[in-house]
Amino acid sequence: MRKSKKDGSGKAHVASTINEPLYVNRPVAVNKQGFLSRFDEIWDARWFTNDGPMVQELEHELAKYLGVGHCVLASNGTAAMGLLIDALGLGGKVVLPAFTFVSTAHLLALRRMEPVFCDIYPDGHDLSVEHCQELLSDETSAVIATHIWGRPAKIESLQALCDEAGIPLIFDAAHAFGTRHGERMIGRFGRAEVFSFHATKLFHTFEGGAVTTECSELAERLRQLRNFGFTEYDQVDCIGTNAKMSEVHAAMGLANLESIESIMMGTRDVYEAYERGLRSIEGLTLARPRSKAETNNYYVPVLVDEAKFGVTRDKLVSVLHSENVLVRRYFYPGSHRLAPYKAIVGDMISLPVTDFVSERIMVLPGGASLTVEDVEAVCSLLERIHLKHADKGDRPPLSDNPGLG
Ligand SMILES: Cc1ncc(COP(=O)(O)O)c(C=O)c1O
Numbered sequence: 001m002r003k004s005k006k007d008g009s010g011k012a013h014v015a016s017t018i019n020e021p022l023y024v025n026r027p028v029a030v031n032k033q034g035f036l037s038r039f040d041e042i043w044d045a046r047w048f049t050n051d052g053p054m055v056q057e058l059e060h061e062l063a064k065y066l067g068v069g070h071c072v073l074a075s076n077g078t079a080a081m082g083l084l085i086d087a088l089g090l091g092g093k094v095v096l097p098a099f100t101f102v103s104t105a106h107l108l109a110l111r112r113m114e115p116v117f118c119d120i121y122p123d124g125h126d127l128s129v130e131h132c133q134e135l136l137s138d139e140t141s142a143v144i145a146t147h148i149w150g151r152p153a154k155i156e157s158l159q160a161l162c163d164e165a166g167i168p169l170i171f172d173a174a175h176a177f178g179t180r181h182g183e184r185m186i187g188r189f190g191r192a193e194v195f196s197f198h199a200t201k202l203f204h205t206f207e208g209g210a211v212t213t214e215c216s217e218l219a220e221r222l223r224q225l226r227n228f229g230f231t232e233y234d235q236v237d238c239i240g241t242n243a244k245m246s247e248v249h250a251a252m253g254l255a256n257l258e259s260i261e262s263i264m265m266g267t268r269d270v271y272e273a274y275e276r277g278l279r280s281i282e283g284l285t286l287a288r289p290r291s292k293a294e295t296n297n298y299y300v301p302v303l304v305d306e307a308k309f310g311v312t313r314d315k316l317v318s319v320l321h322s323e324n325v326l327v328r329r330y331f332y333p334g335s336h337r338l339a340p341y342k343a344i345v346g347d348m349i350s351l352p353v354t355d356f357v358s359e360r361i362m363v364l365p366g367g368a369s370l371t372v373e374d375v376e377a378v379c380s381l382l383e384r385i386h387l388k389h390a391d392k393g394d395r396p397p398l399s400d401n402p403g404l405g
Contacts, residue, residue: 018324018377025200025298026369028263034255042247051227054250058205061257066187068212070219073250074226077174077196077209078103079243081144084192084211085111087221088168092139096172097127098334099354100146104172105335114344116140117336119351124290125301125361126153128353133161142168147176147186149299150202151289155181155189162190170194173212177203178264178296187212197253202267202298202367203260205253208245264296266368271297273372274364277379278302281386283309287361300366301330303357310389313360319385325365325378332358 038054047053055073063071074080081104085094094108098117105115119131127145136143143162145153153171162169169189174196176186187193192215195201197208211222221238224231229240256263278286285303289295304313311319313329320327334354336345364378 018374018381021324021326022365022370022374022378023326024328024363024365025367026365027199027204028202028256028368030263030368031255031259034258035252038251038254039248042251047247049244049246051223051244052247052250054247054254055245058245058250058253058257059210061254062210063212065257065260066185066212068185068188069214070212070216071187072211072213072219072222072226073205073245073253074209074211074243075245075249076207077194077198078107079226079241080196080209080211081170081172081194082107082241083222083225083243084170084194085113085142086225087218088142088170088191090141090168092141093137094142094144095132095135095140096144097146097148097354098336098351099125099331099358100148100172100335101174101331102335102338104144105341109340109344113141114139115335115341117334117341117345117349117351117354119353120148120357121154122353122357123287124151124153125149125287125357126151127158129154129157129161132158136161136165136167140165140167142170144170144172145190146172146174147179149287149289149301150175150177150179150296152176152179152181152186152189152294159190168192174198174201174209175299176296177201178260179294181294188214191215192218197249202263202296203253203256205245205249205256208249208253263368267366268297269372270366270368270370270375271295271300273375274300274366274379277375278382281309281379281383282390283307283386284382298367300364302362302364303360304362305360308390309386311385313362316385317362320381323381325381327365328363330358330361330363332361334358 059071093114093116095116095118099120108115116135119128125148147153168191171190171193173186173193179186192211192213195210197205199206225240226243229236229238231237283305287301306312336349
């Protein structure tokens with residue numbers, strides 16, 4: 001985590017220019033010693049992959065942390081979701097949001113299945129239960145909902161819908177490590193949940209992912225599939241793939257898990273600083289979680305209202321980039337508008353909320369790699385851009401930036 005910048009008096013100050021790039025979800029690197037000591041163990045044991053002791057320990061520790069029966073690690077989140085789709089024998093159509101990372105749609109399309117894109121709610125940006133219900137048919141084999149921005153989807157309503165339809169409910173929990181829903185952690189809901197432990201996630205293993213589930217048979221099947229279908233030496237019982245996590249990746253996971261409480265606290269401090277800093281900036285609305293207790297605070301999604309703020313989302317993104325604030329548009333355009341899917345679904349599909357949100361949302365740098373002072377500098381920059389463009393008279397100077405013209 002970066003240290004706060006303080007002046008001689010010990011008081012923190014807000015930088016007028018941002019000298020180092022601020023990234024959305026810069027990888028956390030906090031426990032080097034914890035990683036290196038495990039790396040030495042791996043080196044000495046010469047057990048580098050194939051369900052080694054670090055992978056087994058991380059699976060055990062994650063299952064304990066998440067309060068779930070089984071955690072099956074994989075080489076990345078996409079591979080983990082692929083294993084799950086195959087283990088459940090899904091086919092035909094699967095309902096999923098268009099406002100999510102495109103990896104799941106790709107997995108379905110690559111298996112000659114049809115991704116059925118569903119709209120989202122304007123407040124939480126998560127899968128609309130009502131629209132999902134409309135899209136279900138006899139050919140639907142599952143619903144895959146995303147806990148978008150690390151906040152729980154409408155879990156109970158979706159579960160009731162899927163129970164009624166007799167199909168499994170899967171959650172893409174790639175954003176949601178460390179989030180609670182009621183008394184339970186995300187990871188224990190639906191038939192199974194899938195995490196990404198990519199370097200840019202709140203908890204990471206450099207690259208990695210996992211399926212978590214309460215179902216022992218499903219966990220067993222996933223373990224076979226991730227290792228070419230082997231059940232014993234020289235015995236292959238099903239068609240599988242290679243989706244194993246290596247020992248070095250698991251070692252990074254164990255080191256990060258040791259530090260998870262301080263990572264989560266640093267992340268929360270950063271989010272709360274944005275809550276304070278963005279409050280007074282007209283035209284920027286922080287998309288808040290439905291419940292303050294049910295978020296990991298990692299993502300900082302902001303809706304830009306061009307009429308009130310003074311510039312479009314896209315112009316604001318380019319101005320911020322030139323000022324070292326590397327904000328990102330998210331899930332823009334929605335999956336239904338990406339070339340491979342546009343070719344299938346055409347222009348007939350109507351997902352008005354997805355289109356509205358993906359055209360206006362901007363994600364600010366968040367997470368424990370930032371300091372509260374970084375956030376104050378970003379908010380102060382946003383304020384100055386707004387004042388300049390909303391023509392309010394008070395115009396503090398910005399750095400020499402042609403994008404602001
Ligand atoms: C919502 C969502 N789903 C799935 C994935 C895919 O995970 P991975 O990059 O680990 O394959 C990501 C990651 O970037 C994601 O953000």
